[in-house]
Amino acid sequence: MSANPASPVPVARPARRATAHGAALIERHCSVGRTIDVIGDGWTFMILREGYFGVRRFDDFQQVLGLPRTTLADRLRRLTALGLLRRVPYSLAPPRQEYRLTASGIDLYPVMLALMAFGDKWLAGAEGKPLQLVHQDCGQDCSAVVICSECRRDIRPERVSYRDGPGAGSGTVPLRRRTRRSADPTALERRRPSSVARALRVIGDRWSFMIIREGFFGVRRFDDLQTRLGIAPNILSDRLGRLVAEGVFRRVAYQRGPERFEYRFSDKGKDLFGSMIAMLRWGDRWLSGGRPPLILRHADCGRDFEPTVACDRCRQALQATHMRYRMHYRDPVGGS
Ligand SMILES: [Zn+2]
Ligand SMILES: [Zn+2]
DSSP states (O other), X not given: OOOOTTSOOOOOOOOEEEEXXXXXXXXXXXXXXXXXXXXXXXXXXXXXXXXXXXXXXXXXXXXXXXXXXHHHHHHHHHHHHTTSEEEEEEEXXXXXXXXXXXXXXXXXXXXXXXXXXHXXXXXXXXXXXXXXXXXXTTTEEEOEEEEETTTOXXXXXXXXXXXXXXXXXXXXXXXXXXXOOOOOGGGGGSSSOOHHHHHHHHHOSHHHHHXXXXXXXXXXXXXXXXXXXXXXXXXXXXXXXXXXXTTSEEXXXXXXXXXXXXXXXXXXXXXXXXXXXXXXXXXXXXXXTTOOSEEEEETTTTEEOOEEEEETTTOOBOOGGGEEEEESSOOTTTOO
């Protein structure tokens, strides 16, 4: 089956229906959507971030993140239930457990790096990026780039086409999960400045992620977005307005009398593509049961590929255990 980058993936109109769990929305299978369900909550992702830095114990998470203990307990439970963290005893008397990353938790690390690269580039402001990555394999200060697994070149959105994979289809998403709001975005940076937190703030909630995803499929107009996402018009207006205000989209008139607008990515918005496909890859690997809903093809090399988050200096894939960090702010945990 051929695919054309200019043509959106065909999607049936979503429908609402009642289920045993109440109202639900039928939604096209998408690993980005599934991944957002896991990490869309800002605190959840910040806990993982601290995990990559080596934090494992409840009190240490609490200290570095400065979040309420009940919220922390809730998110740790959630991350454990999702299989991203596992509890391991470290003391028998009194009985104490710490939280260690599982293989799927460790594999989310490249997603964090892709979001961090976006935040560093577009949101760091005058102070510069809060954290410098140092890649141990090549010994150089580096940034994360998203490259093609086959030809190792950078991935640009206009060079990627999509086609249905073995897991294509639709499923139901309980409505209550879709309305989940992220934590207060400013609270996420209470203790440590973070480009990841800033990137998550720009991307916003789950609906905003889905609108951005449709944008990368070539959907630009209000009515088309509404049809494909089954989103209420007032929510769609609100999220589009927010994404324009954040500089992700530009509003461009495509018709006069009556005047109508479409939403095109700014350069900043286009730069979110790497993060989106890094999430897609993670969701495909861990949440699709080995049946990815979408296959990506890279026009530069003509091959199906996996998005790979790599070192911009040596082009090797970045792994959590091969990384050091230089902080450009005072570390509240490390002390002096
Ligand atoms: Zn390629
Ligand atoms: Zn390197």
